[in-house]
Amino acid sequence: MNRLIKLNTPGFSVQYPFFRMLRIGVLLGVMIVGVAGCNSEGSSPAESVDKATDRIEDKDAEEIIDTIEPPEEESNEGNEDEGTDKENSDSDDDQSNQDEESDESDEEEIDNNDEDDQDNQDLKAPDTYSLDAVPEADYLIRSDVNFRRGPSTDYQVIRALRTRTTVEVLGQYQDWYKVSEGNQLGFVHRNYVTTKSALNDQETVSKTVIDGVLIVNKGYGLPRDYAPGESHAARQQFEAMKKEASRLNYQIEAFSTYRSYQYQKELYNRYVNERGQQAADTFSARPGHSEHQTGLAFDIGWDGYYTDERMESTATGKWMANNSWKFGFILRYPKGKDHITGYKYEPWHFRYLGKDVAKKVYDSGVTMDEYFGVVAPDYS
Structure with a gap:
């Protein structure tokens, strides 16, 4: 076989x-x-x-x-088949490459069209919108925001505008303001723009407490809706101090304690209208920055004096300056410390801190601002 x-x-x-x-x-x-x-x-x-x-x-x-077929012819036909298959394969590869190049070309064309659309959008942004009028006021930026070429987040960012940057509002398109700042025109969403007067009313939104003591001065304020009323503990200690003063033939009375944000606003604006803001800031707190809003500040009068520097020279005034700390009160704005406290001397203004803290501040010989490291004689 x-x-x-x-x-x-x-x-x-x-x-x-x-x-x-x-x-x-x-x-x-x-x-x-x-x-x-x-x-x-x-x-x-x-x-x-x-x-x-x-x-x-x-x-x-x-x-x-x-x-039986001749060997040479069989070999040739095999080669021809293989050549045909190879040609078909090459042809398929060429077609696939052509399809891929075509897809890439289409994608590039789409990208180019998008870029052209964006460029056209950016170029037309500043001048092609009908603007509504806005009230005349001093406008500024409420918080950091992007300054854009058009009234939408789709538009190119020119640069960032920082908090409290003053801007001129030229008009409004939907929810966007067209503004001018530094010789540049652009758009800012209206939620990031406010007026100076409105910002003064809203700028303080939190309170600061250090070692259990609520801090309020020109640099630290209170929320607009903070309304605790008069402190019960402060009132109790004042009555105890009043009783002790009466035993020693000193007559004292509290003529101003808690004030609401709104009341302080009206009082401050009245002083501004009467004497101007610069003068008013030396003796009256702006709304949100008054210690009276804490319910812990007591304006105390005696011997027919209420808001008079001469009251310090009276016997009652001297007793109050040296003994109020025993009942948890300190003289808040001492004489010669206006460059630290930001206010003129007020021998009638006392702040309740509690007996322990009041003694520490009194013994230190410095103002409350210095003791707690919160000196702020000017509004920030």
Whole structure:
């Protein structure tokens, strides 16, 4: 089975592995038939076998030739198929590359269009909006905000405007103000713009407490809605101090204690109208910066004096200056300390701190502002 038969014919060289076995089988059959039919043909058995063998060999060779293709042609056709496949593959790759390049080109075109639209949008922003009028006022920036080329967050940021920056508002488009600042025009959302007068009313939004003591001066204020009323503890200690003063034949009375934010605002504005703001700031607190709003400040009068510096020279005044701390009160604005407290000397203005803290401040010989490290003689 493993031996191969080589068949030599013109133009071909073929090895056929099963041929010998087939030929042997056929020859045996022919020999039998030839022997049987030799008498009818008038020939010997050997001659019949040779003739049959020749016919079979010729026929087998023809069949083998018909079923076998030349090696060279088979190889060529294989190469042609492989070449065709390669060409098809290359063609597919080329088409894929062309599609990708086309997609990239489309994306670049879209990006370019977006950039062109943004550029056009930025260029038209300052001048193509119909603006509504706004009230005349001194406007400033409420808190840090972006200054934009148009009335939307989609527009390019020119730069940032800082808190309290003064701006000129030229008009309003929807929720945006067109403003001028530093010779530049742009837009700012109206929520970030306020007036100076409104800011003065709203600027203080929190309170400061140090070691249990509520701090209020020109640098530290109170929320507008902070309204505790008069302190019960302060009132109790004042009554105790009043009783002790009366025992010593000193007559004192509290003529001004708690004031609301609104009351202080009206009082301060009245002084501003009468004497001007610069003068008013030396003796009257702006709303949100008055100790009276804490409910812990008591204006105390005696001997017919109420808001008069001469009251310090009276016997009652001297007693108050040296003994009020025993009841938890200190003289809040001492003489010669206006450069620290921000207010003129007020011998009638006392602040309740509680007995322990009041003694410490009194013994220190400094103002309450200095003791707590919150010196602020001017509004920030």
